[in-house]
Amino acid sequence: MTETIIKLENLTKKFGNFTAVNSVNLEVRRGETIGLVGPNGAGKTTVIKMIAKILRPNSGKILIRTNHSDLQDLRNVSSTISQIGFLIDIPNFYNMTAYQLLKYFGKIQRYPKDKLDNRIDELLAFFKLSEWKFERVRNFSKGMTQKLGIIQAILHDPDIIILDEPQTGLDPLARIEIRKYLRELQSLGKTIFIASHMLYEISEICDKIALINYGKIIGFDTVENLALTLKTSELNCLLLEPLDAEKILPLLNRIDERLSPFLDQNLDPKISKIPILYNPEHQGLKLYFNGKNESKGEILKILVNEFESDFTVISFTQPKTSQLERVYSQMVEDSTPEGPIKLKGVDIKNEK
Ligand SMILES: Nc1ncnc2c1ncn2[C@@H]1O[C@H](COP(=O)(O)OP(=O)(O)OP(=O)(O)O)[C@@H](O)[C@H]1O
Numbered sequence: 444m445t446e447t448i449i450k451l452e453n454l455t456k457k458f459g460n461f462t463a464v465n466s467v468n469l470e471v472r473r474g475e476t477i478g479l480v481g482p483n484g485a486g487k488t489t490v491i492k493m494i495a496k497i498l499r500p501n502s503g504k505i506l507i508r509t510n511h512s513d514l515q516d517l518r519n520v521s522s523t524i525s526q527i528g529f530l531i532d533i534p535n536f537y538n539m540t541a542y543q544l545l546k547y548f549g550k551i552q553r554y555p556k557d558k559l560d561n562r563i564d565e566l567l568a569f570f571k572l573s574e575w576k577f578e579r580v581r582n583f584s585k586g587m588t589q590k591l592g593i594i595q596a597i598l599h600d601p602d603i604i605i606l607d608e609p610q611t612g613l614d615p616l617a618r619i620e621i622r623k624y625l626r627e628l629q630s631l632g633k634t635i636f637i638a639s640h641m642l643y644e645i646s647e648i649c650d651k652i653a654l655i656n657y658g659k660i661i662g663f664d665t666v667e668n669l670a671l672t673l674k675t676s677e678l679n680c681l682l683l684e685p686l687d688a689e690k691i692l693p694l695l696n697r698i699d700e701r702l703s704p705f706l707d708q709n710l711d712p713k714i715s716k717i718p719i720l721y722n723p724e725h726q727g728l729k730l731y732f733n734g735k736n737e738s739k740g741e742i743l744k745i746l747v748n749e750f751e752s753d754f755t756v757i758s759f760t761q762p763k764t765s766q767l768e769r770v771y772s773q774m775v776e777d778s779t780p781e782g783p784i785k786l787k788g789v790d791i792k793n794e795k
């Protein structure tokens with residue numbers, strides 16, 4: 444296992460009597476991408492601001508491993524700026540041009556002078572901002588400002604990148620580009636910590652998800668492992684040809700009967716009476732099953748072999764985003780400010 448890069452130990456932040464971050468424990472290892480996810484006001488930005496030393500914790504510790512050291516208390520690390528890149532809140536970039544601003548950041552972060560101009564051009568080009576290089580930042584659109592904020596965070600090529608809502612205000616193409624860029628950073632072995640509401644982005648990029656609510660971590664694991672706490676998981680099965688309208692109901696009942704040991708027989712009737720739905724628009728079946736990998740294999744075998752004369756399966760997937768959405772809603776709905784957290788059989792400790 445790789446070494447721990449950031450460790451939060453019982454980290455707590457109060458604003459007056461209000462506890463915004465409540466005894467958070469979290470470990471981020473080298474090369475990992477961690478997503479911090481939770482409702483508005485859950486404490487995500489507050490956690491990040493403490494790591495950035497913008498806010499001081501009331502109690503608990505932040506430990507950090509800088510290039511040449513062991514894990515050490517952030518309070519004793521004099522200059523974290525060159526090893527960590529931050530994007531926090533919507534950046535407020537005064538009256539400078541993009542170039543002036545990035546040049547300024549590059550200087551204070553001590554990026555090698557002779558390489559800075561190249562680096563700026565490269566990043567502006569990647570984020571499609573080259574033609575805006577000499578424009579004043581105050582004339583930038585929200586998404587352009589956000590992109591500049593991301594460039595600022597990674598400009599000095601830090602090993603640890605901490606981003607608060609990087610996709611806010613970005614158009615779909617820009618979000619795709621950011622994802623691509625984050626993947627590139629991952630392949631370079633960077634450690635990335637992202638707070639976001641965008642479950643799709645998070646489930647696509649992150650190795651592990653930390654779910655936070657009322658300032659407490661209520662789950663920390665891979666999407667797959669978090670999904671094990673769900674009573675049911677979904678499977679999407681696309682078919683080559685649409686099903687004949689009259690045959691749908693009897694067919695679904697036959698499938699239900701045959702697959703019943705693997706399907707969720709206690710499905711919320713609000714979703715469906717039987718654990719299978721047919722979606723004519725997508726020409727696909729949605730199956731609610733017990734989430735076990737073995738079951739997936741059996742289900743696929745049966746659908747392909749025993750229903751060959753009814754339909755042809757062209758794809759068979761377990762949607763990650765919808766899994767994360769369901770984990771998210773279940774966990775957030777089941778957690779309370781006081782605790783104990785009413786999760787069924789979930790180990791809420793993140794130490795492994
Ligand atoms: N400076 C402050 N003074 C008082 N309360 C604060 C302060 N900063 C944050 N809070 C409160 O702490 C809680 C956590 O806020 P935080 O900004 O960390 O949430 P968040 O998870 O980032 O939410 P969002 O998803 O909306 O960005 C909120 O209830 C917020 O009102």
Ligand SMILES: [Mg+2]
Nearest residue numbers: 487488489607
């Ligand atoms: Mg926030």
